[in-house]
Amino acid sequence: xxxxxxxxxxxxxxxxxxxxxxxxxxxxxxxxxxxxxxxxxxxxxxxxxxxxxxxxxxxxxxxxxxxxxxxxxxxxxxxxxxxxxxxxxxxxxxxxxxxxxxxxxxxxxxxxxxxxxxxxxxxxxxxxxxxxxxxxxxxxxxxxxxxxxxxxxxxxxxxxxxxxxxxxxxxxxxxxxxxxxxxxxxxxxxxxxxxxxxxxxxxxxxxxxxxxxxxxxxxxxxxxxxxxxxxxxxxxxxxxxxxxxxxxxxxxxxxxxxxxxxxxxxxxxxxxxxxxxxxxxxxxxxxxxxxxxxxxxxxxxxxxxx
Numbered sequence: 094x095x096x097x098x099x100x101x102x103x104x105x106x107x108x109x110x111x112x113x114x115x116x117x118x119x120x121x122x123x124x125x126x127x128x129x130x131x132x133x134x135x136x137x138x139x140x141x142x143x144x145x146x147x148x149x150x151x152x153x154x155x156x157x158x159x160x161x162x163x164x165x166x167x168x169x170x171x172x173x174x175x176x177x178x179x180x181x182x183x184x185x186x187x188x189x190x191x192x193x194x195x196x197x198x199x200x201x202x203x204x205x206x207x208x209x210x211x212x213x214x215x216x217x218x219x220x221x222x223x224x225x226x227x228x229x230x231x232x233x234x235x236x237x238x239x240x241x242x243x244x245x246x247x248x249x250x251x252x253x254x255x256x257x258x259x260x261x262x263x264x265x266x267x268x269x270x271x272x273x274x275x276x277x278x279x280x281x282x283x284x285x286x287x288x289x290x291x292x293x294x295x296x297x298x299x300x301x302x303x304x305x306x307x308x309x310x311x312x313x314x315x316x317x318x319x320x321x322x323x324x325x326x327x328x329x330x331x332x333x334x335x336x337x338x339x340x341x342x343x344x345x346x347x348x349x350x351x352x353x354x355x356x357x358x359x360x361x362x363x364x365x366x367x368x369x370x371x372x373x374x375x376x377x378x379x380x381x382x383x384x385x386x387x388x389x390x391x392x393x394x395x396x397x398x399x
Contacts, residue, residue, distance in 0.1 A: 094232050096252070100245035102228040104187065106163030106175045107271040109223055111142040113159040117248070117265060118144065121255070130259045135282070142267050143275040149260035151287050153399045154361075155392065156276065156350040157247040157295040158269035161240075162374050163225040164199075164210075166218045172199065172210040175223065176270030179375035180210055185227035190219040197224070226376040235307070235382055242370055242378040243297040244269070246385065250295045253389045254396060261396045262289055269296075269350055276353035284359040291324070291399055292363040293392065294351040297370045297380070298342060304369045306381040309338030310388035313365035316347040318355045324362035331398055337391045338383075340369070366391060 105113035132146040162176035184199040197214035226240035268274020283289040371379040
């Protein structure tokens, strides 16, 4: 889990995904010679801060978002959430502005009119500076606990697949936590250039009354968006045939890169396949290691069989 620990420590909230993208480009260039197939890399101004890997003759694309939740500094060290982070008084935060490194804590200030959040840093932090949770990666026999398993675990899964596939696309995307950003652009690129019309969403979902840690990877029938049941049923059939341990999610809220893909004008079927997580968007997200293994094994089968 050394790679996952490293990924969880990278500062890459929404709007600053280029930190993660640049890390991934360096990692891929240093390791791709050992992979089964050599990908073409697409990035740069035509793709904003996203990164696309194309292997062989692709039929299916894997989407994994690079951004995390966090905070921006407003005025007088007030914090504005990026996405929907858990607001917990005393949470350690990290960042950097032109004056240097920042280590501080989140402070909740209640008044009769409203509740606001600030930092306790000793000086005024430059406006717009982003802060993220301080990483505290804990590995036990069965579990991983850390901030930003959403979606660094989805990224790790995609890199595991990149190591072994011959044909496929892996897209590392931006903006998922705060309204979308590059999925629509990537959908245009992969459909118009490769006619790819199938997508798997490598991401993290909530533990609920129906989705539990250790019960296998999660196949989502729906969240706020409703994917093609015919496509999802095909995926469930493969899971059963390949003896993959999985659980079914049915929710009425939340979304993912699949939601942004859903709204494009391209006929791309999609399915969310991820890992259940406790305390999502908090400094101590928690997942089961067996679920991670099931997820990766399933993706390896799907990229071959779909």
